[in-house]
Each structure stands twice: as C-alpha cells, then as structure tokens.
Amino acid sequence: MSGIEWRTFWVGPVCVLAMAHQCAVAADKFFTVEQRNNVWWFADTQSKPFFSLGVNVVTPGASQESYDQQRPEYAAWRHYASKSAWAKATASRLRGWNFNTLGGWSDRAVTSAMPYTEVLHLGVGAGVPWNDLFADEFAEQMDQAVKERVAARRRDQNLVGWFTDNELGWYDNAMFAFHAAQPASSGTRRRLVEILEAHYQKDFAAFKRDFEVESDLQSFEDLERGGAVKLRPGGRGRSVVDEFIGQVADRYYGVVCGAIRRHDPNHLILGDRYHGYCPDAVVKAAGKHVDVVSTNFDWPAGIDGYLPSCYLQRLHALSDKPVLITEYYAAARENRSGNPNTGGLFLVVGTQAERTAVAQRRLEFFAAQPFVVGAHWFAYADEPPHGRTHDGEDYNFGLVDINNRPYDELTTAVSTTHAELAARHQSATTPLGSPDSTQVVHLPTSPPQDGLDAVKESLLSQTLLRPGQSGSLADLHVASDGATIYVTLSGNHFVGAEHYSSPPSPVEDGLTWTLRVGAREIKASMLGERVEVIPHDATFSHWSRGVRFGATVAIPINDAAAPERQPNDQITFQSELRDGGNGAVSTWQSTLKLSPVDSVEVVGATNGTIEPQE
Incomplete structure (x- = not known):
C-alpha cells in the first residue's frame, strides 16, 4: 500500500489538507508567457495558451458633471442605469466580439470581468529619459512609486501584467545632446563623460573627430566640468551615442523592473509601449529585464493595411522576447460621431468598409508572426469630435460611436477574425526571415496612371522579399506592371539632425x-526629407513622416534587360541599405525571372543584416 493510499484510508484530514493546499496553489497561478513549437503565447491561470485580443480605453467616458451638450462625446451614464450596469454590458459585448483582454487605461469597474493590463506611467512621472536616472534618489523614487501602485494587486489573478510606461521619448541623439548639456553635477552626464573617456581612451583629439565641443574645452578634464557636446557630421560618434543610450535604458529598466518584482513577483512586466520606433540599444536593454516587449504600431501610408514587418522582427531579434502590439487602429472619414480626424498623424481611410478591411488584415498579419503574443485595438469608443481635452486628438478609432452604437461592419468582421486567430497563430511556425524557394511578383489588377503613388499605397499586393535572417533595416517589396519593375523600401529611421554641430549629410x-x-x-x-539620387534622371519617389520613411524606384524592364530578351530570361537583383550613422547594413540578393506580361518571379530571394563595424 502506497503512502498516498495510507493517508487516504487512515488519515482523512491530512488528505483533505493536501488537496486544499493543491487547490490553493492552483488558485494562486498567474499569467505567463511561453513558447510552444517555436510559437510564442500568453498562458492563462490554467496554463492554457492564448493570443491576447484586447481593447484599450474601456471606460465610461464623460461624467454627468463634465458632459457638454454642445460638445458631445461618449458618456455611459446616458445609456446605462449605473456604472455596474455599464461594466456588465460592456464586458458581455466585448466577449461577444471575441475579445479576451482589456488593454491599457480600462476602468476598474470592468476589469473584474475580464483579464486586463495596467499602465503604470512610472518613468513619465519622473521625467524619463530626460531626468537624472543615475542620481542616487532615482531608485528610491521609483521603488516608492511602484510600491504605491502595484503592491495591492499582487494577488489579482485577472491582471495579466504591468506596462511600465507608454511612449517614452527614446530618441537617441536628442537624449545624448540633452544630457551632455546638463550641469557637471548630473549623475547621467558623469556617466556620459565616463563612456566617452573609455571609448576614446582619453584621446581628446580622437574624440573631437566625431564630436564638436565649445572652443574653451581642450581636454576631458575640461569636459568633466561642463559643456555641450554635439555630433560632427560624417563622424563615427553615433556608436558612442548608442552605448550611452543603452546604459541609460538599462538603468531605467533595471531600476523599474527590479522594483516591480520586489513588490509584485507574480505578474508579467510588459514593457513600455514604444511609439512605433525604438533605438536598437534601448530594445537590447529592455530584453534583459522585461517579460514582453510592447509597441504601439501604425503606418499612415498603408491604406491597404500594410505594416512593415522589419520593425517587429528587429524588436524580437534584439530583445529575444515576445512582442505585444499595444495599439493598432484605423479611422475613416465616413463615421457617425462626426470625427474630423485632424493632424495627419494616423491612418485614415474613406469608408467604414475600408477601415474594417484594414483591421482584419492587420490582425491576420500580427497572428502570422510567431513571436507576437497579442494585439490590442485602440479604442473602445470614438474620440470626442471636438478633440480630447489634453491633446485635441479627434479620431474615429472606436468600436462604438459616441452614442454607444457599434460599428457593426467592423465588430462583426473582427469577431469572425478573432475566432480564427488562435489557429492561424499556431501555424505560424516559420519565423519571419526564412528564405523561400520562389516568390511571385503580382501585377496590379488595374495599372494606375501614376504608378509610384499607387505602389506605395498597395504594398500588401506586392512581393515582400523575405529576409534570410532577422533584423533587416527595412522591408523591400518588388512589383511589376509588365513594362516596369517597382522596388520599394519601407521602414523607420531617426537621426535628430538638430543635434549635430552642422547639418548632417544624407550620404554620410x-x-x-x-x-x-x-x-x-x-x-x-x-x-529625413532630404534625398540625393544618382543618376539624377532616375524615376524615384520618397516620403518621410516622423520616424517613418518609404522610397520607390521605377526601372523600365528595357533598361534592366537586354533588348533581345525572351520570356523566362533572368535578371540579377541586388540591394543594399546602409545606415551611415551606426554602420548597420542590410542586403538582398535575388533573381528576377522574366515571365509573361502578367507576372515577374523572384527566385531565391535572400537577405542578410551585417552588424556595425567596430
């Protein structure tokens, strides 16, 4: 007779206690992340994998006291007898649309009904990354802030995890220039000077080949006492900037994540929701401390729903962590709330049908990435047509309008897509970056008069040359209309030209x-918006908006191939993209196969990324 059988037969209370303890352990389980068959997932409190489908800003909206009939906006009290009635109905509505998570800034009245996430705003409250992160008091300040915000919820099993912040200003050159100009008493500035001294081995002449300082600074001893530092165009100072930014980010993540784990060891740390861009050094630092890297993600030129895969690849490759999409969205000029969608910052399409198509395509894109663990829509209700109080944003982002009426076309389609996403994600076993044997470049169904404009707005219908390894600096697409080959780059890039001693050169x-x-x-x-093209008569189109850029080259097939070409002839294809600031290089090599006029095949497309040279 085994020990378990003995306990069961002779000592009933011991068995009951043991079972009760096992139940208590099960009841104390929390959300985790895991990788199954090379695909990343969240795992719930029962250890079941799930793809997080969330909605941000699930709140009752304006209160009775603040509501203005002349400036209408979403207000739950106009439609529900109580806040609890709103919370119950809203949770039921979201589950009916197959959402399974509440995203950032959702009201506590509804978080008891569904798994949820929480934004702590720890860094922004302290001024990160512009404050003195290496000051002695920074760690104590963060520890106290974390204790006040997380300790009470350490046993909340509905809480998936914490976002430390939202859209911090991780802009490398700007951060470097700002901290270099701080007083000598700044701990962060002292760390910057220490990095410079170590990198240049206290050779001030070598340092000045990459940076410019005030004329009275003649040595590192002078620099230690104060003085601004700016990048010199054409120098190699960006690599030192990256090292500094990496140490600042490591300090932020180390202090903040360490404090969270002290006061709440149970819940996931979900990153700080990048603004669709983040310097490589920051992502690498984050990967050492967080459980998930998170990013908000849009591509305002992608009216077909396109998003650049290179950005997500790079986040995952540099951090070695799964990625959560914390905001995706689309607005339409046709909307019931009267949203004007001003500012030109976000994707705006014409109709609700187009908005629905964008939402579906982006969901399918996210689920197809094996390292993405979820996607959260922004937001539950349309923004006030007169603009949000704190920033004036006025977009048609809602699943419902300001009068609580669902956009049925959108919610029905999203609900159907959600129901299929787990199976789609499970089959996403081939990471981005795997080579394919043959890729076909499809023709546009109706070639437009202005080919270049149409190309940049229809990238989903074109062939993405799959990278042979992760970390490409941009996406590269190829298309053809039978007479012309179109090649398009799409990606993110930030320089901060104002932090150079003189205007930097696009070439350097x-x-x-x-x-x-x-x-x-x-x-x-x-x-940025400056472009130099050789030869000058090349058919070239370029756009730049914030950190995002795109460029398209149109090459007549007659220029690329011999005049006596025949169907099935092949054209060699090589492409290189080099970042002059940090030396990173991505390359593509392929063969274009001249097929009948309805297509061009790309054979053996490969890509590699070369790390910056030392």
Missing part, C-alpha cells in the same frame, strides 16, 4: 540605398 549620416537590377544601378541617400 543618413540611409544609403544601392539597387542593382540587371544592367541598371541606382543609389539614393536619404535623411
């Missing part, structure tokens, strides 16, 4: 794209 400090298609070679250097 921007992105340089070299493209060889058969006999044709084109080189374009890009820095």
